[in-house]
Amino acid sequence: MTGWNRVLKFWVIFVIATLNINLVQIFSSPFKLISKSIYTSIIDYSKASFSKFLVILLNLQGNGSVVRVYNPVTVQPQSVIFSNHQLYTDWIYIWTLLYKLESNADHLIIILKHSLKHIPILGWGMQFFNFIFLRRSWAVDNKTLSNQLHQISANSNPYTLLLFPEGTTISNDSRPKSNNFTKKIGVEDFHHLLYPRVTGLLHSLRSLSHNPNLQVIDSTLAYPDIPPGVYGQDWYTLKNTFLRRISPDIIHLHMSSWKLCDIPIHSDDLFTSWLLQRWHEKEQRLRVFQESHTLDPSGKYQDIPLNLTHPLAHTLDAFIYFVPIILVYVLCRLVI
Template identity: 30%
Template sequence: MTDSPATNIPGPDDAGLTEKPKSDHPSGKQSYGKLMQVVRGFAFIVYFATCILTIFTTQVIGLPLYVVNRDWYYAYMAMTKQHFAIVTSFMTYIWGPTKIRISGDATVAGQMRAMPGGRVEFDFPERVILVANHQIYTDWLYLWWVAYANRPRLHGHIYIILKASLRYIPFIGWGMMLYSFIFMTRKMATDQPRMAYRLWKLRQPKTSPSGKTYYDPMWLMLFPEGTNLCANGRTKSESWAKKNDIRDPEHLLLPRGTGMYFCLSELKGTVEYVYDCTIAYEGIPRGEYGEQLFGLSSTYFQGLPPKSVNLYWRRFKVSDIPLATQAEFDIWLREEWYNKDALLEEYTTTGRFPPLQDGPTQFIETEVRTKYPWEIVNIFTVLGIVGLVTNSLKKLWAARSAAPLAS
């Protein structure tokens, strides 16, 4: 995040659409030829466009629930959010397969388990603030998959802070609005009231039939750096460090704590933990940037995904984080970012994060995929039901209309 709470959304260069040409790509694979890239790209676009239009249409069908019952409405939209996670997980498994290597420190011991069939299961809480460094445009995709692989599954309860202009993207932006994502302009006078309202909704208590108070599940995803690691961001981070007489990390951008501080202050008392993920992509040479090597085009069209995506997890109790003043919090966040930088230095030097503190293996290795390959069919369920009902009503109407003529 930047000084305003908004998360930057990269432009074409940041999205990795202009990858640096490499004869020896760190994916360890040869790029597909031009013809195959066109075929893969066409198949990907057809798949993704079909799925997005299906999900958005499903959302539109559920809009009347907003005036019928708000709880039903939000549960319905959470279902469509699950559908999007399934779409991105399935497309990564087919077009951009990669190994996911997972470890963490003692604070997350016992919360990540290898499962039969090569899957992994996380046991993170239902309400967390999830923060991570921002390496490439698709970092969020892997983190959303973690919510899918959690027990219980929480991929329908992800909330992301986005640049306000993204809401105007046809279908995708409109769908994100219906997901209750938080859109920011990066002008605090405008953003703070809007963000306060959204966070207020996320901290509203519910009452069960038995009279017990509870809060809805929520994974609020934040990237405190504000943008992915790139040459332009690196220059700005160095300038900021020099201006404020602080150390600039080598493998990260300096975090801007205003947005995260605001979120923690607003949600304090309703969320117990911050889960921090340090992400590293195998094969990025020291001093270079992942967005140059693992962009959308190289990963999904050229068939050059990273050999491995490495996730190192830590957990912090919100009650242990200094929130008395913004200045105290900024110092805490910066120190934790230096710790993340040390983790990335270890990864850059050795090719591995520190191993797990428990379990039979040092690292859990898996891949981004759905538990069952046919789960992708779920996104068409509502449209299928609506189609069947509509067709049945048409036949019934036709039969009733024809009855007088027959008599």
């Protein structure tokens, strides 16, 4: 397929799927006043539909990928995942993995930068998904995060909160900032990671601490075939991934899991030490990966292909097939 054909196909399927999802979300809005449970169910359905659409997109526009999971854990109904951040597609791979694991893909909440909130179509959908958008100013973000986490913790509904403590991907811009910060506080910076921001993760865990058995998962992501001296975000760009078929064949992901009650969230200093220990472990895994292309020298892993588990049914779900049918019916009724 030529480049322009691939671009056209991408935009056609992207606009159709996301617009249908947006329409369902918009039409569900009155239920927010009538029945919160019905409204939530519709939004969860739209969220599950989008996770299936992401799988389709990865296979149609990308190479199709496999997630190689080291030390796989069962994702619990209420959980928090924190991860290192290398690519703009990190969240896509984690979300589609949750779909394949049948683990909260319809209940995922992602903490993202505020600029993504107003992207046409996609940003609108993310707002309906109840994603959390932060401005990277704690004076402002504290209230935003507290309010939305309070809504999450106000009931026993399932959820998986995903956040990236580094705050951004590693790049020519973020690398010097991390170096300058570590010099300022008198510690050594990481080579394969950015120095993590503690405040957002700690505040999130404290806000959700009504459940002492809340599962906290540490995800370490690594990608193969990135040329030496090139940052991952500059190689596996969104354009390369979806329009040029330059995407990782295998996404390497290591998982570690704790109960919240075993993490020292009561003390800022102890939690900072705990998180930095996780970052040193990540650094070691990524160093090993660079040398041997594995996140676990023991060689134990599970390969999970990112494809649809029920191709026909989930393709129909991904494009929310009944929306155009309803629209055509309504138009016909108006015309005839």
